[in-house]
Structure formats: C-alpha cells, structure tokens
Amino acid sequence: MKQIIVFILMLFPLIAFTQITVDTSFEGANARVLSVDNTNNVLKVESVLKRGDTRNIVFYFRISGIDSTRTFKIRVQFSQSYYPPVNAVYSYDRITWYRILGTISGNYKEYSGKFNRRTIYFSHGYPYVYSDLIALQNRLAANPFVNVSNVSYSESGRAVKLFRITNPSVSDSGKSLVWVLGRNHVMESNSNYVVEGLIDYLVSSDAGAETLRNQAIVYLVPMMDVDMVFVGGSGKDQLPVDFNRDWDSPSYWNAVRDVKTRMLQTAASNRMRIFIDSHNPFPGETDTTGRLFFYSMQSSGVKFQNLNKFRTMLFNAGGYYWGRKLLYPTSGQSSSKWADSVFTNIDFSASLETGWIQRTDNALWSLPLYKLNGKVLGKGISEYINQSTSINGNEMPVRFSVDVFPNPFNGIVKFRISLEKISVVKIKIYDVLGNNLAAVDFGKISAGSHDFTFDASSFSSGIYFYEINAGNNYPLNKGKLVLVK
Numbered sequence: 493m494k495q496i497i498v499f500i501l502m503l504f505p506l507i508a509f510t511q512i513t514v515d516t517s518f519e520g521a522n523a524r525v526l527s528v529d530n531t532n533n534v535l536k537v538e539s540v541l542k543r544g545d546t547r548n549i550v551f552y553f554r555i556s557g558i559d560s561t562r563t564f565k566i567r568v569q570f571s572q573s574y575y576p577p578v579n580a581v582y583s584y585d586r587i588t589w590y591r592i593l594g595t596i597s598g599n600y601k602e603y604s605g606k607f608n609r610r611t612i613y614f615s616h617g618y619p620y621v622y623s624d625l626i627a628l629q630n631r632l633a634a635n636p637f638v639n640v641s642n643v644s645y646s647e648s649g650r651a652v653k654l655f656r657i658t659n660p661s662v663s664d665s666g667k668s669l670v671w672v673l674g675r676n677h678v679m680e681s682n683s684n685y686v687v688e689g690l691i692d693y694l695v696s697s698d699a700g701a702e703t704l705r706n707q708a709i710v711y712l713v714p715m716m717d718v719d720m721v722f723v724g725g726s727g728k729d730q731l732p733v734d735f736n737r738d739w740d741s742p743s744y745w746n747a748v749r750d751v752k753t754r755m756l757q758t759a760a761s762n763r764m765r766i767f768i769d770s771h772n773p774f775p776g777e778t779d780t781t782g783r784l785f786f787y788s789m790q791s792s793g794v795k796f797q798n799l800n801k802f803r804t805m806l807f808n809a810g811g812y813y814w815g816r817k818l819l820y821p822t823s824g825q826s827s828s829k830w831a832d833s834v835f836t837n838i839d840f841s842a843s844l845e846t847g848w849i850q851r852t853d854n855a856l857w858s859l860p861l862y863k864l865n866g867k868v869l870g871k872g873i874s875e876y877i878n879q880s881t882s883i884n885g886n887e888m889p890v891r892f893s894v895d896v897f898p899n900p901f902n903g904i905v906k907f908r909i910s911l912e913k914i915s916v917v918k919i920k921i922y923d924v925l926g927n928n929l930a931a932v933d934f935g936k937i938s939a940g941s942h943d944f945t946f947d948a949s950s951f952s953s954g955i956y957f958y959e960i961n962a963g964n965n966y967p968l969n970k971g972k973l974v975l976v977k
C-alpha cells in the first residue's frame with residue numbers, strides 16, 4: 493500500500509501545469525501581479541509601496557507553476573528613477589539562494605532563466621526578515637557571552653533587539669564601547685547578513701573574538717526598522733522621515749529615539765570607541781573603486797586617521813580593499829553623523845557600505861561573502877581595540893604592550909611589559925568568576941621592556957585572567973591565561 497502512495501505522489505509532479513501563480517502571503521513579501529502570459533512564459537509584477545514608502549524598487553515573492561523545460565521571464569516594473577540593483581536572487585527552499593543577473597529596459601527589469609522546480613522564491617536581495625532576527629536570538633540563547641534585550645518597541649509593537657556581547661567574567665570597568673547598527677535602510681537587506689556574520693564572529697572561540705570580549709562591550713541592533721522589514725517595504729526615503737535621517741533630536745521613530753538614549757547611557761560608564769552602521773550602496777550610489785566603503789564625516793584629523801588605520805587592519809584581516817568616502821553634507825542627521833557629534837571622544841564613526849555586485853577584489857558578493865565581511869569586520873575591530881593606540885582628544889599617543897608566555901603554561905608564566913615612558917604598573921590575576929586571586933604592585937617602572945614572572949603553581953588547572961594597569965595614560969591591558977598542570 494505504501495508503495496502505491498509513493499508511486500502516485502511521484503507521478504503527480506509529472507502532470508504539466510501551465511498556470512503561473514504568484515504568492516505574497518508571507519513575511520516580508522512584496523509584489524503585485526500586472527500580467528501573466530502563460531503562452532510566452534512571461535510574468536510581469538510591480539513593486540508595491542509600503543508604509544510611507546517613496547521608492548518601489550524592492551520585491552520578494554513566490555512563483556508557482558513554472559515549466560522547468562522552458563525559459564521563464566520575470567519582469568519587475570518600477571516607477572522610480574533611483575537606480576535599482578540589476579542582480580536579484582532566487583531560491584527553491586529559502587535556505588540556499590542563487591544570484592540571477594537582470595537587464596534594465598525602460599521602466600522594468602527583466603530576469604530570464606530556466607528553473608529546476610515548479611516553485612521559486614524571487615527577491616531583489618538576499619531576504620532577511622524579522623523571524624530571521626528572532627531565530628538568531630534563539631540560536632545564541634545559550635551562549636554565555638551574549639545577552640539580548642528589547643531596546644525599544646516599534647510603532648506596531650514589535651520588539652527592537654539589542655545584542656550585548658562581552659565576557660561577563662571580566663569586569664566591565666575600563667572596557668571599550670563599540671556600537672553597531674543595521675537595517676536603518678530596510679531595502680539594504682544584504683547588510684543584515686554582514687551584522688549576523690559579525691555577531692557570529694564575536695561569540696566565537698576565535699582568539700581575536702576572545703580578546704575583544706575581554707576588552708570591550710559590543711552592542712548591536714541588527715534591525716532598526718523592524719516594521720518595514722516585516723511588511724517588506726523599501727524604507728529608503730520613506731515618509732515622514734527616513735530612519736537614517738532621523739537622528740537629530742527630536743527623533744520621530746521609537747527605535748531611533750530609544751537607541752540614542754541607550755547609547756548615551758552606556759557611554760556614561762564606558763568610553764565610546766567605535767560606531768558603525770551597516771548599509772548597502774545600490775549600484776547607482778557607488779563607483780568602480782568604492783564598491784565596499786565607509787561613509788564618514790571626517791576628511792582630516794584624528795578620527796580620519798583612526799578610520800584609515802582601521803581600514804588597513806580590515807584589509808589585512810580580509811585581503812580585499814575597504815574604501816572610504818566623505819558623507820554627503822546633504823545626508824545629515826544620519827546615525828554616524830549623530831554619533832560623531834555627540835561622542836566627541838569617539839575614535840571614529842562610519843556608515844559601512846558593503847557593495848551590491850562586486851567586492852573590491854572583483855569577487856561577486858554572495859550570502860556567504862556578506863557573512864564573511866562581518867567576520868572580517870569583527871577581526872578588524874578586535875585588532876583595533878587591542879592595539880589601543882588611538883590618539884584621541886587630549887590623550888597622548890602612547891605605546892604599551894604586553895606579551896605573555898608561555899600561554900598555556902604549567903606553573904610559571906612570564907609577562908613582558910613594554911612601556912614608552914615611566915609608569916606605575918600593577919598586575920591583577922582573577923578567575924572566571926571574577927574572584928581576585930593575586931595583585932602585585934611593581935611601583936614605578938622605567939620606560940622600556942621588563943619581564944615579570946608569576947608563580948601560579950598553587951593554582952589548579954583552568955582558565956584565569958590578568959589585568960595590567962600602567963596608569964592613566966594607558967588603557968587596561970587584559971587577557972586570558974590557560975594553566976595546564
């Protein structure tokens with residue numbers, strides 16, 4: 493009997509359907525059918541304006557009834573002159589996505605191809621919907637370094653998620669502050685994968701991520717405009733105000749207002765070092781040299797130099813070039829401009845524009861590469877914070893480095909401390925629960941390199957942390973010790 497049922501089920505798809513249908517009854521979908529030509533296999537749809545939208549250039553829909561033996565054409569009509577991306581993506585299962593290149597002809601974009609299934613999902617970019625954010629939160633629920641809270645509630649009552657990543661075993665006192673936002677512009681869906689890739693890196697066991705968690709608290713709001721993501725709108729230049737033009741007070745949107753408040757609160761106890769807002773430039777917004785770049789307010793000065801130093805670190809971490817551009821003066825009231833003006837001692841503030849078509853080394857951006865871009869970003873942030881050599885405000889350019897060896901160790905560990913000038917040096921050792929196990933005050937130490945040994949042979953095997961304080965000129969130097977007996 494079972495065999496008969498299987499046989500019938502297998503026969504079923506062999507029956508030819510010619511009727512094309514379009515479904516938009518799912519989260520984040522957007523399209524309206526204009527015409528279906530079953531004879532010539534052409535589907536024509538248009539992008540729909542959602543809440544306050546002014547740009548009908550995004551789309552996301554499911555097509556059923558495709559004849560896999562014939563070429564199928566999808567035409568998406570748009571009425572905006574704003575340049576839409578020429579490549580779209582499709583999927584059979586919404587897990588694996590494939591790129592498809594389009595052509596622009598008049599007021600529509602045309603995509604043509606043969607598809608292996610009767611049903612496909614079709615989107616202007618790699619879709620990242622609100623449920624994906626909740627899935628990310630759930631996936632990381634047991635991770636000891638992540639705490640997720642609701643920083644705000646949208647106009648429709650959806651929670652705006654704030655991810656806080658740090659090592660809770662290391663005191664927050666003296667840690668650097670890093671803030672990262674995403675999806676101020678909803679149509680730039682690929683930028684959400686950059687943030688997710690960054691989060692995955694930050695919670696990973698990579699040595700750089702571990703160092704960063706000991707030295708910094710990283711706050712991330714992956715999705716700012718949750719309502720527009722949910723309804724599948726564009727968001728860019730929406731009315732009454734674009735999310736990324738809403739940062740000067742008073743803010744219109746709940747999420748912008750509440751995230752600003754939280755940023756200010758966190759900066760009261762930890763120094764704001766880095767602010768990054770993740771975007772995608774559409775092809776019309778970029779050029780052949782700037783497919784991946786940072787917008788910033790600075791064209792000279794310390795913040796300019798800090799961002800350049802960071803870009804060099806990113807190049808070293810990823811092997812491809814991270815460009816930079818001056819933020820349009822007319823696009824003021826943006827998140828990065830606001831952060832730049834409020835946190836005057838910040839190392840740098842920038843909008844990250846991860847390109848749409850090609851990376852600066854000509855590799856085609858894909859979903860895995862967007863995530864990788866987030867990882868490279870995380871490595872760069874770790875290296876930048878770890879070097880702690882930024883010259884900012886009235887601080888002197890200082891150099892203070894610590895080498896710990898061997899590590900892992902089995903009794904005696906050596907700290908080599910290099911100082912640029914005479915300083916008072918103290919070392920603290922504590923366990924994973926934050927209990928203070930040893931504190932040594934070396935008093936005034938001359939400039940240069942000094943070795944100190946620490947005898948931990950009475951400790952049991954496990955993970956410990958050290959914290960070296962070399963006076964107010966230097967940030968605390970913290971790290972992990974692994975004792976193996």
Ligand SMILES: [Zn+2]
Nearest residue numbers: 677680771772
């Ligand atoms: Zn944007």
